[in-house]
Amino acid sequence: MRTEDLEQLEIDLLLEGVYRRYGYDFRQYARGSLRRRIYKRVLDERVASISSLQERVLRDPQAMERLVLELSINVTAMFRDPTFYLALRTKVVPLLRTYPFIRVWNAGCSTGEEVYSLAMLLQEEGLYDRTRIYATDINERVLQRAEEGVFPLDKMRGYTENYIKAGGRKAFSEYYKAGPRGATFKRDLIENVVFAQHNLVSDRSFNEFNVIMCRNVMIYFDKALQNHVHDLFHRSLINFGVLTLGRKESIKFTSHENCYEAIDGLERIYKKVK
């Protein structure tokens, strides 16, 4: 057996074991990125192989927690892709104004950068008071961090630039207080946010939404799982509801291509039409 095939087998067994022991299903995650992250655990746990990592993870729930964290953290930034937020402001906000109540699902919210960005935008547009944002992630630890709302101070310069390019109307620094732990964001930004654990692989739809935001989350899934999640989103959106994806994710290569029309094709903002 070639080394690559042996490694594939070890990864298969690890994922199967994790699924049967803990119920977390990473079996349909894209393998390239998964492999890198698993090797990072092998290194940090100081074990000799993926098989040894499997033994530890199955017997030690804390090692499992560290693995979940490694596999599920997705690095993002406030107002990542400023032009996307600008398009939200100019093309989606007018649509949202027509609804008396707005439900937004930020699926795979990770440490919350998008939630806070969205909350600022909706506050400035005067829509926040009639909005509820459901921010979900598979990982409870990152949800706690998102709820705390403390972000590294050294990121603020970049975020401020993004905020300005995204059409922000205030001084970005009005939204946070700098302290020894970092930049603590104002609590009223998450007044209408519900943080909840939700697993896109195995959990069902839990509401009907006007907007679903899921950017750079499905890139970690294989095509079959992507289609499964698209099905979930499609069933969770109201008619003419808005789906937004990451800048390099297209609805084009998915099973639900024909269910959406582009509101802004370049920014991957789509409207459900059937």
Add this chain to the structure above:
Amino acid sequence: MANYSLVVIGCSWGGFHSLREIFNVLPGDFAVPIVVAQHRLAQGPDGLHTSLQSASRIPIADVMDKEPLLGGAIYLAPSDYHTIVEGKYLALSTEEVVQFARPSIDVLFESAANSYGNTLIAVILTGANEDGAEGLRRVKELGGYTIVQDPKSAIRREMPEAALAKVRPDRVLTIEQIGPHLVELCSSKVGGDDGRP
């Protein structure tokens, strides 16, 4: 003789000019897909693919997630993502920067090597850092064909030198020789000699 199925190219400082020189000699019907990781600015459209396109007969586009790898196309790793080869598809990731870079050449090369083994050709060009050396080592380890630009002919020599410190490549070539050599390697589907012992 191996039948090559994928070419990956990594470059940084000076890469733009070097890529143009290579693409300029490739025929429009070059049958093997090419994926390029060129370090680029994190934010916004930088027009890299349109400027490269003017030197290439092969269509060039930024990678989209889960895009199938097809012959007769050049795929450019988009800024602020890692590009990962997943068998016959390309996938993206926003994991942390590797070697200060996103896209990282190491990430592209390692994933390509894992999927393509001895049917992969990997090329390291000019650059001012050490990204790509580790990835090239993995390519070589899994039997892929490795090319490093001659540091003397590179706009910045640090990247090819770092690669040469880690790997003894199949070829060290000047920028003018790389394009024709790729054509040679990829056009002779049967027979021929790739010059490897």
